[in-house]
Amino acid sequence: MAQMTMIQAITNALHTELKNDENVLVFGEDVGQNGGVFRATEGLQEEFGEERVFDTPLAESGIIGLAVGMSTQGLRPVPEIQFFGFVFEAMDAVSGQAARMRYRSGGRWHAPMTIRSPFGGGVHTPELHADSLEGLMAQQPGLKVVIPSNPYDAKGLLIQSIRDNDPVIFLEHMKLYRSFREEVPEEEYTIDLGKANVKREGSDITFVAYGAMVHAALKAADELKEEGIEAEVIDLRTVAPVDIDTIIESVEKTNRAVVIQEAQKQAGIAASIVSEIQERAILHLEAPVLRVTAPDTVYPFSEAEEVWLPNHKDIVEKAKQSINF
Amino acid sequence: MSFKNPLEGIEEKFEMIQILDEDGQVVDEDNVPDLSDDDLVELMRRMVYTRVLDQRSIALNRQGRLGFYAPTAGQEASQLGSHFAMEKEDFLLPAYRDVPQLIFHGLPLYQAFLFSRGHYHGNQMPEDVNAVSPQIIIGAQITQAAGVAYGFKHNGKKNVALTYTGDGGASQGDFYEGINFAGAYKAPAIFVVQNNQFAISVPVEKQSAANTIAQKAAAAGVPGYLVDGMDVLAVYKIVKEARDRAVNGEGPTLIETMTYRYGPHTMAGDDPTRYRTDDMDDKWEKRDPLVRFRKYLEGKDLWSEEKENEIVETTKEEIKEAIKKADKQDKQKVTDLMSIMYDELPQNLEEQMEEYKEKESK
Numbered sequence: 210m211a212q213m214t215m216i217q218a219i220t221n222a223l224h225t226e227l228k229n230d231e232n233v234l235v236f237g238e239d240v241g242q243n244g245g246v247f248r249a250t251e252g253l254q255e256e257f258g259e260e261r262v263f264d265t266p267l268a269e270s271g272i273i274g275l276a277v278g279m280s281t282q283g284l285r286p287v288p289e290i291q292f293f294g295f296v297f298e299a300m301d302a303v304s305g306q307a308a309r310m311r312y313r314s315g316g317r318w319h320a321p322m323t324i325r326s327p328f329g330g331g332v333h334t335p336e337l338h339a340d341s342l343e344g345l346m347a348q349q350p351g352l353k354v355v356i357p358s359n360p361y362d363a364k365g366l367l368i369q370s371i372r373d374n375d376p377v378i379f380l381e382h383m384k385l386y387r388s389f390r391e392e393v394p395e396e397e398y399t400i401d402l403g404k405a406n407v408k409r410e411g412s413d414i415t416f417v418a419y420g421a422m423v424h425a426a427l428k429a430a431d432e433l434k435e436e437g438i439e440a441e442v443i444d445l446r447t448v449a450p451v452d453i454d455t456i457i458e459s460v461e462k463t464n465r466a467v468v469i470q471e472a473q474k475q476a477g478i479a480a481s482i483v484s485e486i487q488e489r490a491i492l493h494l495e496a497p498v499l500r501v502t503a504p505d506t507v508y509p510f511s512e513a514e515e516v517w518l519p520n521h522k523d524i525v526e527k528a529k530q531s532i533n534f
Numbered sequence: 535m536s537f538k539n540p541l542e543g544i545e546e547k548f549e550m551i552q553i554l555d556e557d558g559q560v561v562d563e564d565n566v567p568d569l570s571d572d573d574l575v576e577l578m579r580r581m582v583y584t585r586v587l588d589q590r591s592i593a594l595n596r597q598g599r600l601g602f603y604a605p606t607a608g609q610e611a612s613q614l615g616s617h618f619a620m621e622k623e624d625f626l627l628p629a630y631r632d633v634p635q636l637i638f639h640g641l642p643l644y645q646a647f648l649f650s651r652g653h654y655h656g657n658q659m660p661e662d663v664n665a666v667s668p669q670i671i672i673g674a675q676i677t678q679a680a681g682v683a684y685g686f687k688h689n690g691k692k693n694v695a696l697t698y699t700g701d702g703g704a705s706q707g708d709f710y711e712g713i714n715f716a717g718a719y720k721a722p723a724i725f726v727v728q729n730n731q732f733a734i735s736v737p738v739e740k741q742s743a744a745n746t747i748a749q750k751a752a753a754a755g756v757p758g759y760l761v762d763g764m765d766v767l768a769v770y771k772i773v774k775e776a777r778d779r780a781v782n783g784e785g786p787t788l789i790e791t792m793t794y795r796y797g798p799h800t801m802a803g804d805d806p807t808r809y810r811t812d813d814m815d816d817k818w819e820k821r822d823p824l825v826r827f828r829k830y831l832e833g834k835d836l837w838s839e840e841k842e843n844e845i846v847e848t849t850k851e852e853i854k855e856a857i858k859k860a861d862k863q864d865k866q867k868v869t870d871l872m873s874i875m876y877d878e879l880p881q882n883l884e885e886q887m888e889e890y891k892e893k894e895s896k
Contacts (some may be wrong), residue, residue, distance in 0.1 A: 234688075260688060266718050271677045271711030278681020281625065281666070282689060286681075288592040301708075305671050306678065313667055315658030350875050374877035403880060448878035 213393040218360035219249050219325075222367035223287065224399045227257045230285060233371060235262045237272060237289030237325075239351040246291060247327060247386055260340060263358045273302035273324065280320040281312065287371055293328035293380060294337030294508075307376040308351030322377075329382035329421055330503075330518045333511040339383070340508045341420075341472035346378045347449035347481075353377045353402055354449040358385065358423035360393050362446060365400030373402060382421045389533050405452035407459070411439035414528050415459040417482055418469040419445040422501075422519065426469055429524035440528060447479045453485050460486055464495040465531045469524055474502040493517045496534035542595050548746040550792060551772060552762040556821050558829025567771040575836055575868060577618055577766055579845055581610040581824050584634040586849040587643075588797070591650070595801040599857065604631040605797030608764070611823030612640065612728045612791035613698075615769030619777050620696055625682045626665035627675040627697035631728075631795075635698070639665050643856035644863075653866050654874070673703045676712030676725060683721035683786065692781045694722040696773075702733025713788055714754040722780035724773060725751075725788045726895045730795045735809040751788035764790030764823040766828075794818035797805045 213221065226233045226323040235257075241264035244251035254262040265272050269290055276335055290296050294305060310320040325406035330339040346354045355370055355377055357363035363381070389497065408423060411428055416426040423444045430440035441459050445451060460466050466486055467477040483498045502525045509517050553562045560566055569577070588607045594600040606613065609631070617635040620626065626639050633646050639654035640663035649656030649667060657667035669675040686693045703709055704727050715724040727747045731738055744750060751758025761772045769791055776787035796819065798804035831837035868890045872883050879887060 248658055266711070268711040268714070270682070270705075270708055271715045274674065274708065274712065275681035275684060278627075278678035278683070278695065279685045281682055282685025283666075283714055284685050285689065301671055301674055302677065306674055311874045312654070312871065312875070313657050315654045315656075317657075317659050317661075318666065321709075353876075353880075366799020432640065450882055453881060 210392040210394055210466045212390040213360045214387045214390050215357070215360040215363045215381065216247055216249055218364040218393045219367055219381060220253070221253055221393065221395070222364040223250060223253060224256070225368055226287075226371045227253060227261060229397070232283055232285045233261070233287060234279065234284055235287045235289075236265050238265060238267050238291045240264060240289050245289065247271050247383070249289070250323070269298035270302050272308060273299040276324075277302060277306050277310065277320055280322060281318050285371060286322045287421045288322065288324055290324060290326040292334070292338040293326040293342055294340045296326065296342060303346070303352070303376075303378075306350045310342045312351065319374055320376045323367070323373070324376065324377050325367075325379045325381065327381050327383045327386070329384050330514050331384045331421070333514070336510065339514070341470065341503075343378070343380055343448050344472055344477035347478055351376065352449060353447065354380065355384070355402060356380045356420040357446065358420055358444050360391050362400060362406070362444075364393055365398050366402070366446060368397060369399040369402055372399070373405075377402070380420070384421050386414065400446065403447045403450045404451055405455040406444045406446055406453065407441065408444045409440070409442040411441035411463065413439045413441065413463055414441070414465040414467065414531060415456070415463045416440050416442045416467050416469060416524065416528075417445065417456055418442065419448055419475070419478070420471065422469045422471050425519065425521040426524055428521035429528065432521065432525050433528055438528065438532060451478070451482060451485070453489070456482065456486065457489050460490050461493045464493050466498045467501060467524060467527045467531060469501040469519065469521060471503060473505045474500060475505045477502070496531040497530055501527050543697065544752070545745045545749060548748045548758065548760045550760045550762055550770050552765050553768040553771060554765045554826055554830055556826055558826045558833065560830075562708045565771055567767055567774060569770070571834070571836055574778055574831060574834070577614065578827055578831055578837060580614045580618070580638060581766065581827065582842055582845045584610050584614060585824060586846050587634065587747045587853060590823055590850065590853045592797065592801065600647060601803045602630070603650050604799065605795060605801070606631060606634055608726055608794045608796040608818065608822070609730060610634070611766035611769050611827070612726075612763035612793040615766035616696070616726050616773045616789070616791065618770050619773035621693065622662075623664060623691070623696045624693045627674065627679045627682065627695060628665065628668045628854070629672075629698050629700065630669060630670055631700070632670040632698045636668070639663055641665070643852060644859035647860040648863060651860070653863060654870065655866070672710035673699055673706030673712075674704070677708050677715065679725065680712045680715040680719070680721055683716055683723035684719050687719070687721050694724055694777050694780045696724045696726065696852065698726045698728060700733060701727065701738045701741060701747060702736070702852070703727065703730040704750060705733075705741045709740060710750070710754065713751060713756055713786065716786035717754045720783065720785040723786040724739070724776045724780060725786065726773070727788065727790045728793055729790050731794050732799070732809060734799045735806070746790060748788060748790040752856070756786050756788055758788040758790065760790045760792065763793030764821045764826065766823055766827050766870065779823040780790065869894060
């Protein structure tokens, strides 16, 4: 088995599906000869040709609109938005159009596209590169939103996303692209969308996280273990739809939960999960369900981001607050 | 100033193409399209049908029997002349006023009425109809047309994507993006801008410093034509040529059809007297597409009052039947909508489906 970074696992997944299905097309700004600004599409144009892996004009709305149109012709587009903050340029094409293809055609048309995009804080990008906008996407019926936390998941989830018959927003945290390697099989495999993964079992408190925050949660769990507190860590993998059963099963066992997201606190994924937990398991709770999030400001210029971003210490603190409630 | 303004001399190139003048006289013999007598009669039949449908739709809307409706009178040549150049397998991406083209592309009339009422079956194109339902977001269909066209090219099909927008739509970013993408990929797309002079109430002069919309194609390296949108032969001819070029691999075309809507923007309370004058209405009505083409056909002995009356009557009859059929359609349910959100129901909708099945059973 090969050791791969997350970016390599993503390239590997794209390669797998380009090879498996001639209707898969990969395109976006700089994804052709340049292989993408993060090299996610490195070598793909060379192998699969300019008809299937290609550069687009620099216009995000045009890119997603193109993908919507292609969907009616039996194609399976995998467009890239170069940084997810640029999706604002394409919000109608994503939410107003792609997400509504089945609805606005009474089921005649659908949009089996996977929109890949880097996002996430901590890598000193300029404005509107790092923002966690998954909450906006998750609020749009018709979309699925997937956020892998590691190379193995990235490959299996991306292959499954491309095969999915509905539009999937596939968000790749930039800090995870090359931060570590792990074993990733060369052969194809898939991971179901909408299924969470229990990364660490524990009996005292449940941490629900996704993307880079999974690693912060695992680190917090390690620290808490030294104090005799066993935290269970759930990696959501898909934030829309959320695997609520896995969360509830865990909370019924631990009776406490902290929901962690890199995004701002207001509205969003964590808020929704807190609601689901209290609707379904309030009698199992020993303490209020708490959140660890960024504050309700826009994502700051890079100098302030270390303070702004939630980290494992914040999680430890909230966990203790819950346990001492 | 020592440099010549590069715009000088460019705008004059976008002259309005006309084949039939306002009196139905041929002014450009060389460009009269090669259409059979049957085709000519069919074109007129479609325009009469659409005029009658418009009158009836407005009446039905006032009686509360139709919902959303955007009147079409005045734009028949622009709408049906352009559509007449399409083949059945070509893909249509209409805007909300372009229901007549959808009907002639194969959407049954009762479904067009259901669309007006907001019933999802109205958006459900039959299997053999290559079209999406009318777009509400101004310009969103233009980038999609580039994608459909890319698909045709990629799959080696000799077909085109044809999309419509209005003069207001030409101000959208998506307008330029769609044309530019299609141009960059030499994709077989045709972009028809029906310039009916007003985006709801804002006149085209206030939309842009450009004298024509056709010239906007030049910025994307795509041919742009300005055509008399009340001259059905000119509209057909220019779209047919664009289609021929597109399927020959020569890329997309932008076509601006100069036209006018006699009615309000939609039947939802727009009052055109707030932004138009009677003089303006009179001036455009003198250019009426039906009057002009009727004279042309009468000159060729292909049309008569009797024939027209017969078409008016059969159309009214067809409308009556279609409304009856639309009335018989089962009311749409929330559970129907739930079932067409995704390929497979996600957990949240599965739960809500149970909840609404219960509600709907009461």
